[in-house]
């Protein structure tokens with residue numbers, strides 16, 4: 231039987247019933263010229279597909295699985311919660327416990343509202359900022375992706391960048407008329423927009439470390455400039471920490487970079503693998519949210535007890551002393567392995583990495599914004615992805631995403647990854663050299 235026969239058969243069935251056979255576009259692996267495998271089980275940093283292939287996983291469900299898959303404390307928390315009922319639609323103690331844990335970890339959060347996804351979190355934060363300020367305009371950054379709510383689907387990163395869709399059909403022009411997108415790290419561009427429109431800007435929303443054009447770090451003056459400009463014009467500064475929250479530090483990027491937003495959006499890790507998003511921040515803003523205030527937002531499954539239990543167990547483990555130092559060491563080891571392998575193979579890559587997230591861009595230029603990321607050789611990345619997968623290493627199926635290291639990755643896993651990378655870079659060199667842009 232073909233080595234991927236079961237996944238191929240499942241993919242065939244899935245494509246007849248689900249658009250592209252996937253419940254989220256980037257999983258289709260189309261941008262890297264591959265078909266997805268179907269996971270049978272996952273544990274620690276390993277995935278097993280339906281055909282029995284094992285992979286070292288650097289996607290981690292796109293960020294949530296910072297403790298690795300099926301962490302025993304998380305599994306037990308969810309198992310027990312399930313025996314107490316799946317959903318109530320009535321407040322329960324787990325919602326209070328997770329809210330207290332989140333507020334204790336994220337410096338700028340006085341209050342928090344749970345939702346079910348990062349998209350809901352940013353969509354709600356934008357509505358809240360507009361309700362709080364009475365202003366219409368939103369400033370975002372090219373290459374940053376904040377989920378798929380209409381007013382934010384402009385020049386997105388993540389799936390949009392990968393699929394090359396600048397915005398999306400189905401979003402009426404008037405819905406994005408108030409959304410301005412400027413280059414990431416470009417302080418002058420933001421200053422110009424705020425000078426021209428600042429009094430009408432409800433919010434500036436940013437990924438404090440971008441993860442959706444691949445990993446791009448903020449220049450030292452970037453985040454402080456956004457804080458200064460929002461203070462000057464009375465706009466709400468929103469940090470979209472759906473990726474960076476609880477990943478870069480207990481308090482996320484805002485703790486690491488020492489810049490306090492007015493609102494923070496969370497997702498991924500906060501749910502420990504179950505569907506949780508959240509938005510929160512200054513009490514004077516959050517008290518505008520219904521039912522206390524009149525900015526409306528709601529959700530049947532918001533605060534779901536199983537999801538709260540998974541998130542709480544995850545954050546409790548992440549509060550173990552030394553865990554972020556260990557994640558930093560593992561991230562640095564992975565970066566060093568990728569750099570050394572590309573050097574030996576003679577394939578220039580730019581590796582952007584912070585803590586346990588990063589991206590290897592197939593370019594020898596600095597990648598400080600979306601325009602630079604788009605210069606990367608996506609064909610070379612696709613070749614690298616496919617060969618790494620054949621070596622049993624699963625990377626993000628897109629040049630414009632990030633890799634994630636978990637607490638479950640061991641030195642042996644990292645060494646094996648470096649060996650696979652050397653072999654894969656050599657294949658890229660051989661197969662793509664003539665076409666490579668560098």
Ligand code: KE4
Pocket residue numbers: 254255256257292346347348349350352375376377378388389437441442470471472473497498507631
């Ligand atoms: P979700 O609605 O997918 O939970 O979160 C949207 C979102 C918001 N903000 C940031 C910074 C995000 O990265 C995301 C979602 N990230 C993508 C991949 N980077 C999720 C993967 C997918 O779309 O399948």
